[in-house]
Amino acid sequence: MTAKNPAWKSTILVPVFAPAVIVTLLLVIGTVSSPELAGQVFSSTLAYITKTFGWFYMLAVAIFLVFIVLIAFSKWGQIKLGPDHSEPQYSFPAWFAMLFSAGYGIALLFFGVAEPVLHYAAPPAGAAETVDSAKQAMQIAFFHWGFHIWAIYGLVGLVLAYFAFRHGLPLSIRSALYPLIGDRIYGPIGHTVDVFAILGTLFGIATTLGLSVAQINAGLNYLWPQIPVSTMVQIIAIAVITGLALISVVAGLDKGVKNLSILNMVLAVALMVFVFLVGPSILILEAFLQNTGSYLNNIIERTFNLQAYTRSDWIGNWTLFIFGWTIAWAPFVGLFIAKISRGRTIRQFVMGVMLVPTIFTFLWFSIFGDTALHLIMNEGYTALINEVQNDTAIALFKLYERLPFTSIVSFITVILIITFFVTSSDSGSLVIDSLASGGTMATPAWQRAFWAILEGAVASVLLLAGGLSALQTMTIASALPFAIIMLVAAVGMWRALVIEGHRNTSLLHHMQAGRHGSGSSSALWKKRITGILNFPARVEVAEFISVTATQSMERLARNLVEQGWPAEARYDPELVRAYIEVVKPDQTDFIYEVRLREYARPNYAFPAQDRNRDGDAQYYRAEVFLRRGGQTYDVYGYEEHELIGDILDHFEKYLHFLHISPGVLPWNMAEHDEMLHGPRPDANPS
Numbered sequence: 001m002t003a004k005n006p007a008w009k010s011t012i013l014v015p016v017f018a019p020a021v022i023v024t025l026l027l028v029i030g031t032v033s034s035p036e037l038a039g040q041v042f043s044s045t046l047a048y049i050t051k052t053f054g055w056f057y058m059l060a061v062a063i064f065l066v067f068i069v070l071i072a073f074s075k076w077g078q079i080k081l082g083p084d085h086s087e088p089q090y091s092f093p094a095w096f097a098m099l100f101s102a103g104y105g106i107a108l109l110f111f112g113v114a115e116p117v118l119h120y121a122a123p124p125a126g127a128a129e130t131v132d133s134a135k136q137a138m139q140i141a142f143f144h145w146g147f148h149i150w151a152i153y154g155l156v157g158l159v160l161a162y163f164a165f166r167h168g169l170p171l172s173i174r175s176a177l178y179p180l181i182g183d184r185i186y187g188p189i190g191h192t193v194d195v196f197a198i199l200g201t202l203f204g205i206a207t208t209l210g211l212s213v214a215q216i217n218a219g220l221n222y223l224w225p226q227i228p229v230s231t232m233v234q235i236i237a238i239a240v241i242t243g244l245a246l247i248s249v250v251a252g253l254d255k256g257v258k259n260l261s262i263l264n265m266v267l268a269v270a271l272m273v274f275v276f277l278v279g280p281s282i283l284i285l286e287a288f289l290q291n292t293g294s295y296l297n298n299i300i301e302r303t304f305n306l307q308a309y310t311r312s313d314w315i316g317n318w319t320l321f322i323f324g325w326t327i328a329w330a331p332f333v334g335l336f337i338a339k340i341s342r343g344r345t346i347r348q349f350v351m352g353v354m355l356v357p358t359i360f361t362f363l364w365f366s367i368f369g370d371t372a373l374h375l376i377m378n379e380g381y382t383a384l385i386n387e388v389q390n391d392t393a394i395a396l397f398k399l400y401e402r403l404p405f406t407s408i409v410s411f412i413t414v415i416l417i418i419t420f421f422v423t424s425s426d427s428g429s430l431v432i433d434s435l436a437s438g439g440t441m442a443t444p445a446w447q448r449a450f451w452a453i454l455e456g457a458v459a460s461v462l463l464l465a466g467g468l469s470a471l472q473t474m475t476i477a478s479a480l481p482f483a484i485i486m487l488v489a490a491v492g493m494w495r496a497l498v499i500e501g502h503r504n505t506s507l508l509h510h511m512q513a514g515r516h517g518s519g520s521s522s523a524l525w526k527k528r529i530t531g532i533l534n535f536p537a538r539v540e541v542a543e544f545i546s547v548t549a550t551q552s553m554e555r556l557a558r559n560l561v562e563q564g565w566p567a568e569a570r571y572d573p574e575l576v577r578a579y580i581e582v583v584k585p586d587q588t589d590f591i592y593e594v595r596l597r598e599y600a601r602p603n604y605a606f607p608a609q610d611r612n613r614d615g616d617a618q619y620y621r622a623e624v625f626l627r628r629g630g631q632t633y634d635v636y637g638y639e640e641h642e643l644i645g646d647i648l649d650h651f652e653k654y655l656h657f658l659h660i661s662p663g664v665l666p667w668n669m670a671e672h673d674e675m676l677h678g679p680r681p682d683a684n685p686s
Contacts, residue, residue: 039473096357113396152326197435213421241425242456245425330486425456549594555640566583
């Protein structure tokens with residue numbers, strides 16, 4: 001599709017988009033045609049996978065957790081997910097709200113009461129409805145929704161953010177395989193991986209949307225009994241959610257998803273505080289600490305517990321089911337987390353993704369789960385067990401019956417469920433559209449709207465035909481091959497980090513000898529003082545870049561060409577920057593740029609006058625930028641031989657890097673496009 005209006009110009013990658021849509025339609029048609037047969041096929045497949053490969057699921061998740069923690073606390077933890085000079089795009093509260101809402105906010109509403117009650121009534125080991133089963137129920141809930149879940153999401157997000165923002169590869173699942181297969185990620189292998197990720201995301205969102213509108217329906221029926229629990233009501237709910245998601249997805253990430261996510265967190269925290277205050281507050285605090293300690297103490301044992309000697313169905317129905325579902329959702333949540341994490345260090349990313357959501361989750365289960373168990377064990381509300389076993393969706397609303405302001409809190413909960421659904425739908429649409437566009441982040445609104453509508457349509461059709469459970473089972477089964485892809489991606493990232501370590505070693509081997517000149521003559525140190533205390537105007541620095549810097553680079557480029565190195569120097573008058581690049585086939589490119597940067601004058605530049613915070617004068621610097629980002633030093637005032645010397649310092653380190661890293665695959669880095677076509681809007685802070 002072509003259009004004169006850029007806002008309508010398609011970014012679709014046909015080899016990914018077409019197979020994804022075709023397979024979606026075929027699976028929906030097949031499931032609708034015979035939902036019972038489809039359910040049997042998918043269920044038998046899932047049973048076989050969990051029985052035969054259950055050990056692999058548990059081992060893979062353990063590897064994900066260990067890998068991401070080791071990376072965070074290694075020497076690589078300081079590496080930024082982007083150029084060295086990049087800064088986080090979103091504040092920490094907004095970042096956390098978005099990753100949490102997209103991750104599993106809705107799961108807490110659904111399982112926060114239900115899972116502890118169900119485990120208390122039917123524990124995997126020991127007697128039911130005892131103090132021991134209550135302790136076990138909370139520890140299991142912590143285990144299912146703690147570090148392991150976020151290690152799965154975090155690994156995918158970290159790998160994608162690293163390769164996309166650090167090395168300029170597409171923000172797509174295929175990029176994780178680049179260190180292993182190189183440019184073949186742009187061929188059939190890469191297309192297949194992205195199609196698989198789209199299908200997992202699409203059906204994961206559609207089936208969860210279809211199955212979970214039952215909770216909305218139950219809440220509406222609880223508030224207004226005249227509203228029946230029926231398929232039609234649930235389809236209307238899907239239509240409303242899809243409509244709201246359309247508005248949000250068209251608004252985009254900053255206006256839509258971010259604001260909705262913040263609203264989600266405000267409402268969720270308000271519900272937590274309310275239940276904590278009116279519930280058994282002291283018990284909740286004590287149980288939170290005790291259960292957290294038990295979780296940490298037993299995390300290794302539970303990670304590798306497959307009930308090998310008892311052989312019950314519990315492990316498959318709960319732990320493997322939750323981990324498999326999470327792996328199936330990992331392309332969606334991981335890619336979305338990556339999309340909002342540019343500019344953070346690896347350590348910040350892992351700590352934010354792993355620690356904060358886990359603590360919040362433990363608090364949530366302690367407040368809602370322990371309140372429910374307290375009502376059952378100490379206040380005789382045993383009817384809650386049967387009600388939860390009969391209808392998991394009604395669990396949270398039945399808890400509210402024993403708390404004050406029942407109707408108001410129930411209404412707020414229904415609103416929160418809807419906003420969580422909308423957030424999942426629109427963030428899922430953004431992710432799917434990016435995958436279907438080959439990793440392009442700036443896509444037209446109509447494409448994002450197409451996927452949001454398709455999600456709602458698939459959910460509605462399958463809900464009517466009774467095929468949602470079959471598709472949910474298929475999504476879980478699909479987690480097996482993606483777990484393998486995640487392990488391969490981890491190997492690829494480790495290899496890339498090792499290479500980056502070589503690069504840093506070579507680049508930082510010694511300080512730039514020519515940065516400030518050498519020697520101790522009076523002329524040199526006086527020149528240096530002048531440079532430190534000088535705050536030049538734009539015209540002066542621009543002239544330096546266009547004349548001195550450009551001529552120096554052109555002279556050096558001519559000499560390199562004579563030596564057999566394909567060097568080229570250019571000047572960009574629009575963006576006021578000069579750069580020299582050396583591009584050799586099958587090697588990492590060398591790029592050195594002098595860029596105009598604007599700053600407000602510092603306090604010490606105005607010794608005799610008060611500062612005007614709203615109208616401070618500006619000064620300009622000619623800063624050096626390399627492939628790995630800004631170097632934060634100014635070369636304005638350098639003479640030709642000094643600037644050539646500085647370039648050669650970096651070029652020598654570049655050659656050293658090539659020497660100690662043989663066989664390095666070339667990175668298709670984003671900075672290369674920035675040099676040729678100008679920086680991304682968010683990549684050139686002034």
